[in-house]
Amino acid sequence: MDTEQLARTFIEYFEERGHRRITGSTLLPPPGDPVLFTTSGMHPLTPYLEGRPHPLGSRLVNRQRCLRTTDLDEVGDATHLTVFEMLGSWSLGDYEGPQSLEWGYGLLTEGLGIDPGLLHATVYAGDEHTERDTASLRVWEHLGVPVEPTAEDNWWSNGPVGPCGPDSEIFLWSGEGPPVSTPTGDDRWVEIWNHVTMSHRRLDDGSLVPLPQRNVDTGLGLERLASLLQGRRSVFECDVFDPWRRLVPALWPLDEPSLRLVCDHLRSAVVILGDGVRPAASGRGYVLRRLLRRALTVLRRDDPSRTLDDLPPELVRHTLDRFRQDADPGEVLRVLTGEESRFVRLLERGRQVLARPRFRGPLTEEDLHYLHDTHGLPRDLITSLREE
C-alpha cells in the first residue's frame, strides 16, 4: 500500500463515519500564532478545539503537512522526518475517546489489514491533579490489545500553555519475530497513532482548566505508517523517497546517515520554499537557512565541489507535487543555489577571519558577538569551521 492509498483509506474511513474532510493548511500558521510552523494537524484547528463552531460541523478529517524542528537531532533514525504529513480526525465536542479508539482499531485491523497481535497501546496513568484514563484502558482490554499506563508520555500538549489532555497512543511492532516487552521497554514498538482527549487548557500560571467542550484529536504519521506497512526499515525507504534514493546516491555517494540527512533537509527546504518562505537571518527563513546549511555542510565535507546546481529538477517537482504546491520548480532551484553561493562566500570569509591570530585560541562571548555582528558568522558555523 503506497502513501497515497493509505491517506485515501484513512480519509474515506472517517468520511463513512460522518466526518467532513477539511483542506489542510500550509506550513505557515495564521498571523498572531506564536509558533513558526504548523506542527500537527490540530494546530490550525486550535480555535475550534477551544469552542468556536466549525463551519463544517463537529466531525472532521484531514491530511496536514507539518514541520518539527524539535526532532531535528533525531532525523536520520528510522522514524523521524523534519517535514512530514499527518492524517488527523477530530470530534469537536461530539463523540468521546473510547469511540475514537474503537474506530482506530477497526481502521488499522480491517481497513489496513494489520495483524492485531502486533499492536500495543498506552494510556494515561493519572497523577495528583488528573484522573487515570480508565475509559480508554477498558476499550483496549475489551479489544484484547495489551495496554501500558504511563504518566509523562500520555499527557499531550502543544506547548507550555494551551489545549491539552490525556492521550492513548497506538504502537505497531517493527521487530523481526513475535512482539516482546512494552512500548516503554522496547523501542521496536513504534508509535503510529495518537488519540488525544483534548479536555483541558493549561494557563500561564501552570494551572489546568476544563475546555468548554471535550474534544478528540488524533494524529497519525503518514510516512511512518506507510514505511511499516511496506515492510521497510525506515521512513527514508517508503515510496515517497523512491526518486530521492534513486537519484541522490548516483550524484553524491554518501554513507546512509548522511544520505538520510541530506534527503530530509533538502526535501524539507523545497516544501518550505513551496509555501513561500525565503532564507533569512531570523524566524522561518532562518529555519530554512539552517536546514540548507546542515545539508550543504554534510555534502561538502567529503567533496567541496558538490553543488546544488546538480540537484535534479525532477526531485523538486516531485516534492512540490506530493505536497500539492504550485510553486515554480525553477524558482525554487534558483533560491536553493543562490543560498548555496551565499553560504560558500560566508565559509570563505569565515576561514580567513578565523585564521587571524586573535581567533586561534578559545573564543570568548565577546569574540563570538564580534564575529557575528561584524563578519556575519553565526555561532554554529564558527564551531564547524574550527572543527575542520
Ligand code: SER
Ligand atoms: N495532537 C496530537 C499529536 O500531534 C494528535 O494529533 O500527536
